[in-house]
Amino acid sequence: MSEGELTPIVVEGRNCWRIERADKARMIVDACDYFALLKDLMEGARERILLIGWDFDPRIALCPDAEGKGEALGHFLLRLAHERPKRDIDILRWNFGGLKQYLSPAIVAMILRWKVTRAISFRMDSAHPFGCSHHQKVAVFDDHLAVCGGIDVAAQRWDTRDHLDGDARRTGPDGKAYMPWHDSTMILAGAVGGALAELGNERWQRATKKPLREVKGDGENWPEGLEPDFFGVDVAISRTRAEYGGYAEVREIEQLYLDMIAAADRFIYFENQYFTSAKIAAAIAERLDEDDPPEFVMVMPRQADGWLEQMAMDAARVQLVRAVAKARHGNRLCVYVPHTAEGEAIYVHAKTAIVDDRLIRVGSANLNNRSMGLDSECDVTIDAALPANTGVEPTIRRLRESLIAEHLGVEPVAVGRQYEATGSLIDAIEALRGDGRSLERLDLIEPGPFDQYIAEHELLDPESPDAMFENIPERGLRKNWHRGKAWMRRHRPFRRNAG
Incomplete structure (x- = not known):
């Protein structure tokens, strides 16, 4: 190795599972931008929307108005299911953390509506030892575009990079204001998206004992107007x-x-x-x-x-x-x-x-x-x-x-x-x-x-x-x-x- 040449820190089989190519990748900072992007990605998905997370709240508005209100995520997903009934919407969240949701009549009512909607599958993940949790935050679209990071699709997460004092949009489903919130995630397209789809499918099978339906996983649905940070890079998944x-x-x-x-x-x-x-x-x-x-x-x-x-x-x-x-x-x-x-x-x-x-x-x-x-x-x-x-x-x-x-x-x-x-x-x-x-x-x-x-x-x-x-x-x-x-x-x- 020549002088000054870097040695890779990521090594497959040592500190990462796979190293796969991302045709495009971009870091997304704070949930205001991510939730707006997520809305576009879900609307653009052709065959499957797979959402895996520690928390998931159907009452939140992905794009809140000046008063913190807007179309609730649960209603948005119902609309997507009715507009394209052959597109799967699969949601997996941690089971123990989800128990508190059953104390909310609004959430229970929405989950029941999902249950009778053929395109939507909502499942709880209990496939872990006592005391552990399912903490991944992964979203996959048509098995070739994925988001992986730290942002849960949940209440009290939405904020802008300005973190404005007294921002009325920073209001939870209970109508109460919450603290400013900083977070990050990354959107990736290409083979790495397929690898994260495999990871999601494995997690789904562990939790539900059934595999996800196979999809073609082809095409390109990178959002229009979203400038990538990286082109043609190899990405390690750990x-x-x-x-x-x-x-x-x-x-x-x-x-x-x-x-x-x-x-x-x-x-x-x-x-x-x-x-x-x-x-x-x-x-x-x-x-x-x-x-x-x-x-x-x-x-x-x-x-x-x-x-x-x-x-x-x-x-x-x-x-x-x-x-x-x-x-x-x-x-x-x-x-x-x-x-x-x-x-x-x-x-x-x-x-x-x-x-x-x-x-x-x-x-x-x-x-x-x-x-x-x-x-x-x-x-x-x-x-x-x-x-x-x-x-x-x-x-x-x-x-x-x-x-x-x-x-x-x-x-x-x-x-x-x-x-x-x-x-x-x-x-x-x-x-x-x-x-x-x-x-x-x-x-x-x-x-x-x-x-x-x-x-x-x-x-x-x-x-x-x-x-x-x-x-x-x-x-x-x-x-x-x-x-x-x-x-x-x-x-x-x-x-x-x-x-």
């Missing part, structure tokens, strides 16, 4: 899957996170909902003990959404960030929280990672134990080191600058100039932080004793289904911290990107 029902455990997502951390030269930029995986944190700490390590920038929510999630996730995040900060260059990890112009925290639900502007990863997996070994997950990655992807680095850089600029309330060109001037992602962000809409450092509030106990022993965020039944002294953050540091020490040679 998964998490717990062992269950004759299917082996899959931990490709965890391996890819570790390999990304090992391979980074300059920085990794993360947008993620959680940071509770001690193994991942320890791998970062091990890098930060080197002489000239990369920077690690995380954009996260101020606190988890929900009381149970706060107990499970927030205290663990504080402990891990403080532990990483003790590394020799611990100041090269910075955790930021975005907020609106009036200071309201923006909830970060995205699961995006960018390494050295040579790799971009978008998916459903959080930086927590559940996403490494319990829940079903799916991420897609474009790595510039793959031969088909030569020259994509400027596009990845543009996407990174756009994301950081969105959070700072500045133009992307300002982010680029500051990084060029300083050579440091952290210094660039610090120089651009200011009043109004911006990023603020995460306030590491000391957790209470109960929260700390839950976090230290990973009671609500175990690393595997079996770990839920281990004795408490045999599990926890410290155990996985040591595992992460040991892994990084064993794999130092992998970090050399240049030949």
